[in-house]
Every structure is written in C-alpha cells, then in structure tokens.
Amino acid sequence: MTSAAPGVPPAASAKPARAGSDLAGADLAGPYLAGPGNFGTALLPPADSPLAVARRLASRIVTLCWVELRKIRHDRTELYTRAIQPALWLLIYGEVFTKIHAIPTPGHIPYLAYLAPGILAQSALFIAIFYGIQIIWERDAGVLTKLMVTPTPRAALISGKAFAAGVRSVVQATVVVILSAILGVTLTGNPLKLLGAAAVVVLGSAFFSCLSMSIAGLALSRDRLMGIGQAITMPLFFSSSALYPEAIMPGWLRVISRCNPLSYEVDALRGLLIGTPSHIGLDMAVLAVATVVGVTASAALLPRLAR
Numbered sequence: 001m002t003s004a005a006p007g008v009p010p011a012a013s014a015k016p017a018r019a020g021s022d023l024a025g026a027d028l029a030g031p032y033l034a035g036p037g038n039f040g041t042a043l044l045p046p047a048d049s050p051l052a053v054a055r056r057l058a059s060r061i062v063t064l065c066w067v068e069l070r071k072i073r074h075d076r077t078e079l080y081t082r083a084i085q086p087a088l089w090l091l092i093y094g095e096v097f098t099k100i101h102a103i104p105t106p107g108h109i110p111y112l113a114y115l116a117p118g119i120l121a122q123s124a125l126f127i128a129i130f131y132g133i134q135i136i137w138e139r140d141a142g143v144l145t146k147l148m149v150t151p152t153p154r155a156a157l158i159s160g161k162a163f164a165a166g167v168r169s170v171v172q173a174t175v176v177v178i179l180s181a182i183l184g185v186t187l188t189g190n191p192l193k194l195l196g197a198a199a200v201v202v203l204g205s206a207f208f209s210c211l212s213m214s215i216a217g218l219a220l221s222r223d224r225l226m227g228i229g230q231a232i233t234m235p236l237f238f239s240s241s242a243l244y245p246e247a248i249m250p251g252w253l254r255v256i257s258r259c260n261p262l263s264y265e266v267d268a269l270r271g272l273l274i275g276t277p278s279h280i281g282l283d284m285a286v287l288a289v290a291t292v293v294g295v296t297a298s299a300a301l302l303p304r305l306a307r
Contacts, residue, residue: 064160
C-alpha cells in the first residue's frame with residue numbers, strides 16, 4: 001500500500017458514483033478525517049444551503065455587534081453623560097407630578113412608577129435615533145466602502161449595527177432601572193420578565209437605529225441628519241404613551257400614538273416591569289415587524305450612502 005506525501009490530499013477516485021446514489025452530485029466540502037477509526041470525508045452542508053447562509057449571516061451580525069460593543073468598553077463617557085437626562089426626568093418631573101396627582105394612572109399606581117418604563121424607552125430612543133451619524137462617519141473615513149466590498153450582505157451590516165444599538169440601550173436601561181429602584185419604584189424581580197424587557201428594549205432600539213440609518217441614506221450628511229433627528233425625537237416621545245395614558249389624549253393624538261412604535265415599546269415595558277394591563281404579544285409583534293421593515297429599508301439605501 002502506498003501513502004500520500006505529507007500535505008498532499010488523497011487523489012479522488014476515478015470510479016463514478018452509482019446512479020441513484022445519495023452521494024451523486026453532492027458537494028463534499030468537508031476535510032479529510034485522518035486518524036484511527038476515521039475514514040472518508042466529513043459531510044458539511046453545501047455553502048449555498050439555507051442553513052449555511054443563516055449561520056454565516058448570524059455569525060457576521062454577532063461579529064459586528066461585538067465590534068460596536070468594544071467601542072463602549074474603550075470609552076464609557078457616553079454612557080455616563082446619557083444617564084443624566086433620564087435622571088432629571090425621574091428626579092424632577094416624576095417626583096413633582098407624583099405629588100400633585102395631575103395625571104391619572106391605571107390602578108392608581110404612583111405616577112413615578114408609571115413614568116419609569118416610559119423614561120427607560122425614551123433613553124433607548126435617544127441613543128438609537130442618532131445612530132446614523134456613526135455610519136456617515138464610517139463612510140467619510142472609508143470604512144463603509146471597505147465593508148461594502150466584503151461578502152457580508154447589506155442586511156447583515158445593518159442588522160449588526162441595529163442590534164449593537166439595542167445592546168447599548170440595554171446597558172442604559174439598566175442604569176434607569178437601578179435609579180428607579182433607588183427612588184422607591186417597585187419593579188418586578190422575575191428574571192424572565194426582566195429578560196423580556198431587555199428583548200423589548202433591543203427590538204425598539206433596533207427599529208429606531210434603522211430609522212436613523214435610513215434617514216442617513218437620504219440626508220447624506222451629518223448636519224442634515226442631526227437636524228432631522230432633533231426634529232422628530234421629541235414628537236415621537238410626546239406622541240407616545242410614555243408620559244400619560246392614551247385614555248386622556250385628544251382623539252387626533254390617540255391616532256398618532258397608535259401608529260407610533262414607541263407606544264408599543266412603552267406598553268410592553270410597563271406590563272413586564274410594573275404589571276399594568278398590556279398587550280405584550282401585540283407589542284412584540286409590532287416591534288418585530290417594524291424592525292424587519294427598518295432593516296430592509298436601511299439595507300436598500302446603504303449603497304446610496306456609500307457612493
């Protein structure tokens with residue numbers, strides 16, 4: 001018996017596969033398994049199979065998320081500065097309106113407890129809505145062009161950045177939850193509900209970051225994006241149920257609130273964190289659909305931004 005030289009793969013057999021054989025026409029991409037008891041080749045899914053495509057897409061999304069999160073590790077200043085505004089809302093606005101009982105709340109819960117999930121959603125919104133500035137900076141630095149010529153799908157690039165914004169928002173939300181607990185707000189201690197709240201924050205932030213990146217694909221400059229972002233942030237916040245229940249809104253504002261994804265995020269957070277009546281299944285479905293639409297729109301506008 002002859003043995004192949006080291007480093008040289010074994011020669012392929014010239015014997016054709018039998019007709020009807022399961023291996024006929026198969027793409028044997030696996031490596032040769034050498035060693036005692038290992039004979040033949042390892043069969044891996046074809047490179048273009050749905051499973052392989054899904055695994056590559058998930059791997060690239062996780063990698064891009066990790067790259068974004070490393071930026072937080074090297075510079076935590078943004079997390080500290082962004083915690084100031086939620087603290088002011090809870091300490092000043094929340095405490096004052098709790099004492100004057102100006103806004104009716106479901107179940108007569110303290111207004112500060114009613115407000116806390118809304119401020120949590122607001123802090124996540126403020127992080128995500130300006131995320132498009134980062135992708136414009138990457139275009140100006142030439143990073144986006146290099147990413148566009150890689151095999152990574154555009155949807156994976158957008159999804160990685162969107163879910164990285166979501167994880168950033170979860171870190172910020174943790175600060176708001178701790179501050180709310182210090183102020184005496186009774187929040188759930190159920191780990192599953194806390195994980196559900198984190199998932200809601202990630203989905204909401206992913207949508208609003210995709211909205212920001214879509215606007216970046218249309219505006220094409222940081223100054224325009226800043227102006228548009230500032231113009232829509234407060235209307236999104238005040239037209240939601242973050243500060244007051246829909247029951248006391250005028251009819252026209254109630255219609256806008258029901259079209260606002262932030263209202264669904266706030267409703268889900270209130271149901272999970274403080275136990276108010278909510279429609280968590282509907283809220284999650286709306287946020288998931290909105291995120292998919294946002295990723296699709298942002299991916300379609302990405303080549304325009306990269307030019």
